[in-house]
Amino acid sequence: MSGRLVLTGTAAARGMTLGRARLVQPNQISVDERPLPAAEVEAEVAKLATALSAARSELAALRDKLHGALSHEVGEFIDAHSMILDDPELVDGLYDLIRTGRLRASAALKVQRDRLVAAFDAIDDPYLRSRREDVDHVIGRVQGELTRDKTPAERQIAARVGTILVSDTVAPAELAQMRESGVLALVTTGGSPLSHSAILARSMRMPMLVGVHDALREISDDDLILVDGRRGEVVVHPTAQDLAVYRNYQREQARSADELSRLRGARTLTRDGVEIRLYANAEQPADIAQAHALGVSGVGLYRTEFLFLQRGDAPGEEEQFEAYRELVLGMGGLPVTIRTLDLGADKADSSGIALTDEDNPALGVRGVRLSMKRPHLFATQLRAILRASRYGPVRILVPMVATAEEVIATRALAAQCARELRTEGHEIADHYEFGAMIEVPAAAIALSTLLRHLDFVSIGTNDLIQYLLAADRGNDALGVLHDPLHPAMLKLLAQVIATGRRANKSVALCGEMAGDTRYTAMLLALGLTDFSMHPSSLLEVRQVIALSNHARLRAAAKALLRAQSRAGIERVLETLQH
Numbered sequence: 001m002s003g004r005l006v007l008t009g010t011a012a013a014r015g016m017t018l019g020r021a022r023l024v025q026p027n028q029i030s031v032d033e034r035p036l037p038a039a040e041v042e043a044e045v046a047k048l049a050t051a052l053s054a055a056r057s058e059l060a061a062l063r064d065k066l067h068g069a070l071s072h073e074v075g076e077f078i079d080a081h082s083m084i085l086d087d088p089e090l091v092d093g094l095y096d097l098i099r100t101g102r103l104r105a106s107a108a109l110k111v112q113r114d115r116l117v118a119a120f121d122a123i124d125d126p127y128l129r130s131r132r133e134d135v136d137h138v139i140g141r142v143q144g145e146l147t148r149d150k151t152p153a154e155r156q157i158a159a160r161v162g163t164i165l166v167s168d169t170v171a172p173a174e175l176a177q178m179r180e181s182g183v184l185a186l187v188t189t190g191g192s193p194l195s196h197s198a199i200l201a202r203s204m205r206m207p208m209l210v211g212v213h214d215a216l217r218e219i220s221d222d223d224l225i226l227v228d229g230r231r232g233e234v235v236v237h238p239t240a241q242d243l244a245v246y247r248n249y250q251r252e253q254a255r256s257a258d259e260l261s262r263l264r265g266a267r268t269l270t271r272d273g274v275e276i277r278l279y280a281n282a283e284q285p286a287d288i289a290q291a292h293a294l295g296v297s298g299v300g301l302y303r304t305e306f307l308f309l310q311r312g313d314a315p316g317e318e319e320q321f322e323a324y325r326e327l328v329l330g331m332g333g334l335p336v337t338i339r340t341l342d343l344g345a346d347k348a349d350s351s352g353i354a355l356t357d358e359d360n361p362a363l364g365v366r367g368v369r370l371s372m373k374r375p376h377l378f379a380t381q382l383r384a385i386l387r388a389s390r391y392g393p394v395r396i397l398v399p400m401v402a403t404a405e406e407v408i409a410t411r412a413l414a415a416q417c418a419r420e421l422r423t424e425g426h427e428i429a430d431h432y433e434f435g436a437m438i439e440v441p442a443a444a445i446a447l448s449t450l451l452r453h454l455d456f457v458s459i460g461t462n463d464l465i466q467y468l469l470a471a472d473r474g475n476d477a478l479g480v481l482h483d484p485l486h487p488a489m490l491k492l493l494a495q496v497i498a499t500g501r502r503a504n505k506s507v508a509l510c511g512e513m514a515g516d517t518r519y520t521a522m523l524l525a526l527g528l529t530d531f532s533m534h535p536s537s538l539l540e541v542r543q544v545i546a547l548s549n550h551a552r553l554r555a556a557a558k559a560l561l562r563a564q565s566r567a568g569i570e571r572v573l574e575t576l577q578h
Contacts, residue, residue: 005236007219009212012193013201014229016249017164018238019184021223023216024167036102044098048105051145055138056085058222084138090116105146113139141221164225166215170197178206185227187215187234194473194482199462199512203281203534209234260539265295268542270524274550278542279337279532281510288330290535298335300458300532301397301510302327304381305343314353314377320384328392335393337458337508337532338385339437340378340410342367342399353377362472367400367437368410375413382417389429397458401436401443407453410434437510439463444496451503458532459496461511465489484513485566490526494561497527508532520544521576522569525553525560552576 036044059082084090090112097108162184169191170178178186186201191210201208207229219225219236226235226242235242268276279300280291291299307315307323315323328336343353343366353374371378385396398410411434421428438444439460447457461484466473468489471481483489493509500507508530513519515533517540523531524545531541556576563569 003237004239004242005218007212007214007234007236009187009209009215009232009234010193011208011229011232012191012195012198012210013186013204013206013208015185015205015207016226016228016230016246017184017207018224018226018243018246019162019164021166021187021219021221021225021236022163022183023219023221024165032104032106034104036098036104038102041099041102044105045095047146048094048098048108048142051105051142052085052091054145055141056082058141059085085142106143109139109143109146143220164227166219168216185209185229187212187219187225187227189213189215192473192482194462194466202512202515203536205536260543263539263542263546264293266542267295268297268545270545270548270550272549272551275529276524276545277530278538279508279510279530280535280538281515281532282327282535285326285330287535288327291538292331292334294535294538296334296535296538297530298337298393299327299331300337300508300530302336302338303342304339305341308341308343308353314380317380317384317387320381321387324385324388324394325391328388328394331392333392335395335433337395337397337435338388339397339399340368340381340385341371343370362466368398368406369400371398372406372409378410379413379417382414383421386414386418386421386428386432387426389432390427393432394429395433395435395456397435397437399437399460400440400463401438401450402440403442404446404449404453407436407450411453438496439467439511441468441492444492447496447499448503451500451505454505456506456508457496457500459493459507459509459511461489461493461509461513464492464511468492483566484519485522485569487561487564487566487569490522490563490569491561493523493528494526494557501527506530515541517541517544521548521553522560522573524548524550525557525576527554527557 093112093115094105094108097103097111098105101108101111103111162182164185164187165178165183166187168189170186170188183206185207186209188208188210189212192198193210195210198208198210207227209227209229209232212234215234219234223236224238226238226246227233228235238246268278270276277297279298280287280294280296281301281303282288282291282299283303283306288299302324304320307320324338327338341353353370365373371381382396385394388394396414398407401407414434418428433455435456435458436443436450436454437460438447438457439462441464443450444459444464451457462473465471465482465484465486469481469483469486473482497507507528509523509528510532513523514531515537517537520531520541521544533541553576556572559572560569563572
């Protein structure tokens with residue numbers, strides 16, 4: 001059996017899981033180019049035949065385990081690979097290369113792979129041409145059987161566990177569908193823990209490691225691997241001791257879940273009785289049901305762009321209305337904050353709505369800028385949201401606002417849509433709140449001006465940190481600069497919260513910091529009372545709040561804001577834990 005190997009990276013989403021590796025781009029074939037003596041030809045043929053048979057058996061075993069919709073979707077993929085393995089042109093060609101060309105099995109695989117790929121590349125049809133990836137997957141699977149010798153015990157474990165995706169990168173649109181396809185965890189050679197994909201993985205509670213540079217070279221398809229999102233490690237061919245650690249982790253998680261379950265539906269109060277409002281970030285129906293069951297104060301951020309991803313056209317008014325209506329009804333009278341479309345940067349769509357030729361998309365036409373460039377699309381969305389307001393309290397949240405003129409223009413369009421709907425006979429709410437995301441530094445600095453035209457604001461710390469510190473959150477080389485504990489960030493947060501309080505306008509925080517318990521005490525100290533996060537983080541945050549003394553934290557705000565470095569801020573926070 002291949003020996004235990006530990007690869008290191010950066011933990012982007014916590015957790016630990018065991019599964020079979022599935023390479024999106026299989027590793028380069030390790031070719032043995034030594035001459036093949038005549039006496040070893042038939043042994044080499046037998047070696048290849050064994051590898052082919054093992055690959056067929058594993059595909060058949062995977063096929064048998066699929067059920068329901070997954071059986072159809074993934075089954076087609078497996079069937080295509082099985083057909084390639086049974087293709088006489090592939091198999092006979094391999095045997096001929098060994099017997100006639102005197103090539104070893106690995107070299108024969110490479111030659112035959114190159115022949116087939118060249119044939120696919122010559123095809124005019126784009127779909128058929130794209131099937132060359134299937135050839136790569138199949139050759140990689142057979143090569144994996146040649147180059148490693150898994151024990152029966154490892155094969156038995158691998159047959160029972162799900163898939164861990166190993167790739168260069170993962171787009172958010174792809175990630176949104178992966179949980180349904182049985183993906184348990186993600187390992188990427190590049191990427192950043194601050195990317196939208198990493199944020200989505202955390203919200204899905206899917207362990208993810210980024211920057212595991214040797215992953216595609218050292219891991220083979222179907223290897224048994226253990227992903228440890230706490231330590232930032234991938235263990236290839238885990239030992240019995242590794243599996244024991246994993247079982248202990250599962251037991252710890254079960255105990256922790258029991259403790260947190262007691263907080264379901266409870267009021268969110270600090271130790272000295274101050275009430276804090278916890279809202280849910282959501283994009284899927286399951287998020288809504290989970291949030292309601294946990295006892296949230298409402299939905300603080302509903303990301304509408306997920307209605308637009310993984311499709312070739314934009315959803316119409318009726319489709320959007322039905323989605324928003326179900327969202328509002330699902331919250332049973334609690335306020336629902338619906339953010340208008342926020343495509344762009346690394347949330348590209350397939351419908352051609354977002355611009356694709358920008359030199360710097362993070363600073364380009366995204367958020368409200370894109371919506372205003374697509375007024376018909378924007379009006380369609382606003383109409384759908386306003387129609388849903390008939391079924392419960394709705395708040396409209398506009399992203400990437402930088403100027404008061406943007407707020408005035410979008411409010412005017414919403415008012416026009418409301419008048420038209422009433423004229424057409426639609427019943428909509430008499431009043432709806434209108435807010436803006438505070439994620440552009442200019443909006444944070446000039447907030448008092450914006451608040452004249454707004455009912456509420458929500459701080460988007462993910463982008464605010466990026467723009468404030470001029471550090472691309474998707475650039476793993478700048479990870480240390482993208483720092484929530486930068487003194488400038490704390491000062492800006494405190495300023496936004498205080499400005500909202502003076503204007504008697506609610507201020508929520510819906511970025512990653514809201515759901516990260518490392519920052520809960522600090523945010524309470526700065527005066528934040530409205531947190532919005534993925535439902536999976538809510539009970540942990542509620543638990544930290546319940547143990548916090550609000551008066552003591554607020555008294556520490558001046559010390560936090562006087563700190564001149566991250567280390568100084570951490571020292572203040574450490575004193576608050578004792």
